[in-house]
Amino acid sequence: MKLSEIGELPLLRIIRKRFRGKTPRLVLGIGDDAAVIRPKNTNMLLTTDMMVEGVHFDLRWTTPYQLGFKLVSVNVSDIYAMGGKPEFLLINFAAGKDTDYGFFEEIFDGIENAIKTYGISLIGGDVSSSDRITLSATVTGYSAKVLRRSSARTGNRIYVTGYLGEAACGLELMKRIKKKVKIEKGQKAKISLKWDLALPLIQRHLMPVARNPERFIKKASSMIDISDGLLIDLSRICSESGVGARIYVDRIPMSDQLKRTTEYLGISPLDLALGGGEDYELLFTTPAKEKVNAYCIGEIVNSGMQLVDVKGKRNKVPVKGYQHFTVQR
Amino acid sequence: MKLSEIGELPLLRIIRKRFRGKTPRLVLGIGDDAAVIRPKNTNMLLTTDMMVEGVHFDLRWTTPYQLGFKLVSVNVSDIYAMGGKPEFLLINFAAGKDTDYGFFEEIFDGIENAIKTYGISLIGGDVSSSDRITLSATVTGYSAKVLRRSSARTGNRIYVTGYLGEAACGLELMKRIKKKVKIEKGQKAKISLKWDLALPLIQRHLMPVARNPERFIKKASSMIDISDGLLIDLSRICSESGVGARIYVDRIPMSDQLKRTTEYLGISPLDLALGGGEDYELLFTTPAKEKVNAYCIGEIVNSGMQLVDVKGKRNKVPVKGYQHFTVQR
Numbered sequence: 001m002k003l004s005e006i007g008e009l010p011l012l013r014i015i016r017k018r019f020r021g022k023t024p025r026l027v028l029g030i031g032d033d034a035a036v037i038r039p040k041n042t043n044m045l046l047t048t049d050m051m052v053e054g055v056h057f058d059l060r061w062t063t064p065y066q067l068g069f070k071l072v073s074v075n076v077s078d079i080y081a082m083g084g085k086p087e088f089l090l091i092n093f094a095a096g097k098d099t100d101y102g103f104f105e106e107i108f109d110g111i112e113n114a115i116k117t118y119g120i121s122l123i124g125g126d127v128s129s130s131d132r133i134t135l136s137a138t139v140t141g142y143s144a145k146v147l148r149r150s151s152a153r154t155g156n157r158i159y160v161t162g163y164l165g166e167a168a169c170g171l172e173l174m175k176r177i178k179k180k181v182k183i184e185k186g187q188k189a190k191i192s193l194k195w196d197l198a199l200p201l202i203q204r205h206l207m208p209v210a211r212n213p214e215r216f217i218k219k220a221s222s223m224i225d226i227s228d229g230l231l232i233d234l235s236r237i238c239s240e241s242g243v244g245a246r247i248y249v250d251r252i253p254m255s256d257q258l259k260r261t262t263e264y265l266g267i268s269p270l271d272l273a274l275g276g277g278e279d280y281e282l283l284f285t286t287p288a289k290e291k292v293n294a295y296c297i298g299e300i301v302n303s304g305m306q307l308v309d310v311k312g313k314r315n316k317v318p319v320k321g322y323q324h325f326t327v328q329r
Numbered sequence: 330m331k332l333s334e335i336g337e338l339p340l341l342r343i344i345r346k347r348f349r350g351k352t353p354r355l356v357l358g359i360g361d362d363a364a365v366i367r368p369k370n371t372n373m374l375l376t377t378d379m380m381v382e383g384v385h386f387d388l389r390w391t392t393p394y395q396l397g398f399k400l401v402s403v404n405v406s407d408i409y410a411m412g413g414k415p416e417f418l419l420i421n422f423a424a425g426k427d428t429d430y431g432f433f434e435e436i437f438d439g440i441e442n443a444i445k446t447y448g449i450s451l452i453g454g455d456v457s458s459s460d461r462i463t464l465s466a467t468v469t470g471y472s473a474k475v476l477r478r479s480s481a482r483t484g485n486r487i488y489v490t491g492y493l494g495e496a497a498c499g500l501e502l503m504k505r506i507k508k509k510v511k512i513e514k515g516q517k518a519k520i521s522l523k524w525d526l527a528l529p530l531i532q533r534h535l536m537p538v539a540r541n542p543e544r545f546i547k548k549a550s551s552m553i554d555i556s557d558g559l560l561i562d563l564s565r566i567c568s569e570s571g572v573g574a575r576i577y578v579d580r581i582p583m584s585d586q587l588k589r590t591t592e593y594l595g596i597s598p599l600d601l602a603l604g605g606g607e608d609y610e611l612l613f614t615t616p617a618k619e620k621v622n623a624y625c626i627g628e629i630v631n632s633g634m635q636l637v638d639v640k641g642k643r644n645k646v647p648v649k650g651y652q653h654f655t656v657q658r
Binding site for chain 2: 027028032034035036039041043045046048049052054055056078079081082088123124125128131134141150224225240324
């Protein structure tokens with residue numbers, strides 16, 4: 001059935017019924033002019049992001065389920081990157097009148113999975129028509145300690161929470177597979193590469209899971225999530241903090257899957273790890289004395305951005321990564 | 330200059346610099362992964378809305394300035410409709426790479442005007458590329474007393490805060506004028522109708538101002554803003570409250586401008602007042618004993634929706650108004 005055969009109000013009723021439920025501090029959820037909460041008596045975090053068909057996702061190889069999941073992850077990642085705990089979610093959904101109801105339902109299946117993954121509640125939003133699938137989400141969170149981008153200091157160690165370049169490599173694989181793979185249902189794609197190698201990379205692109213910073217909050221001095229690429233996101237910390245960074249190539253965590261798959265694809269794993277976006281790993285700094293169970297990839301210096309190669313040679317690096325409106329490098 | 334010649338990061342820097350400023354309870358504004366506020370120790374309200382080119386607005390007759398202003402008004406109206414005071418704003422902006430920088434700047438001029446009008450602060454959001462102008466906004470507010478849709482009671486009086494049907498009539502005028510009119514700069518359109526008649530109607534469509542409910546909060550039992558049309562929005566109060574409504578045609582506030590302009594256009598003013606959307610007047614109910622300085626248009630009854638005509642005859646009415654995804658009546 002098409003969305004136009006159902007109409008806005010019944011769609012809202014379906015969502016409202018589905019996401020009803022008691023949640024601490026929620027006074028009034030979906031169904032009125034605004035949602036009502038009782039905020040905690042601490043710092044409240046607010047973030048919002050929009051995803052537009054053809055720009056942020058490609059429906060040729062993204063299932064609605066994956067899209068719904070990713071929309072939530074991307075926003076939760078911003079809350080985590082401030083050292084916060086995510087709590088409430090609002091969604092705007094727009095799609096063409098001819099969109100199948102199954103598509104709508106599947107997006108909310110993915111959203112529901114994400115909500116459960118992060119322990120948050122959907123409390124409001126809107127549905128409307130549009131000629132392209134357009135989604136936006138707003139996530140709130142809270143945090144006693146706020147981890148800004150601006151508080152990295154010279155001598156701090158630089159850490160990342162996991163393997164880099166995987167999401168970008170997954171995207172490259174999907175560009176070749178060029179069709180939807182319901183990984184959420186265990187579906188595999190036909191590709192001349194072992195599926196055990198490809199799956200984790202594809203998963204990182206299609207259904208990224210945001211990293212909870214809980215273990216690092218006390219020790220970290222600054223934090224950001226890697227959404228546009230290691231170098232560009234690190235440069236944001238540097239520019240906000242008025243410092244520079246030195247990164248050691250041989251310390252950048254790259255998985256075996258990444259190395260073997262990039263070899264198969266004929267591309268450089270390091271390029272993906274430095275400039276590939278959407279890994280949603282956290283990048284943070286700590287005072288040198290702190291011991292942290294994460295990948296230490298370098299240190300904060302007074303100025304500039306240096307990349308130390310495997311032979312110990314320091315090279316100045318241009319900042320690579322995703323920027324909207326600009327021609328991609 | 331095109332947005333693609335500037336790039337995402339410089340655009341964000343421009344916005345950040347422009348909307349910087351000290352605001353009570355704002356810990357961290359634009360420029361990090363999330364905004365940080367210190368919420369008031371009372372009910373917090375959250376609302377979000379998306380506006381897509383070709384669906385929610387027509388760039389043939391909407392200036393970017395008007396669009397920016399309206400985006401904020403629409404969201405503020407939702408906070409007002411809960412009896413709240415709006416406080417913080419987050420914006421997502423997406424446009425094509427070839428979009429002129431002047432367009433971008435003008436949208437934010439309109440947003441800035443709205444921010445000043447409502448006394449709120451822009452604290453976060455995002456810019457990205459898209460093939461259509463797409464905007465979403467999230468507004469927070471607070472309120473000790475929350476005015477739900479679900480608390481209208483039989484015997485309550487039904488009020489509206491101002492003239493109805495004007496925005497819809499303004500839209501009809503713009504469909505004939507079919508080009509941008511910079512009313513924000515005092516520009517007039519060529520139309521065979523006195524400009525003094527046309528302007529207030531056009532203004533209501535292009536740059537609606539949300540109604541502050543301050544004077545009515547204590548007395549009201551339920552409230553909604555008229556965004557989709559009197560009958561559809563009243564039916565929402567009725568269905569949430571489990572009641573019905575009786576409306577008297579001769580009490581519906583219609584301006585002289587509306588009557589004269591609809592006569593000129595050859596359409597029914599009453600149809601616009603009952604079914605036209607986007608007036609952003611408030612619709613509320615109060616116990617019968619309360620005295621309120623607003624237009625009393627009827628009363629809450631046990632069930633059904635009746636329209637009492639000028640001769641006193643009661644007619645059942647079908648609910649008319651805007652619904653996304655459905656064929657418009």
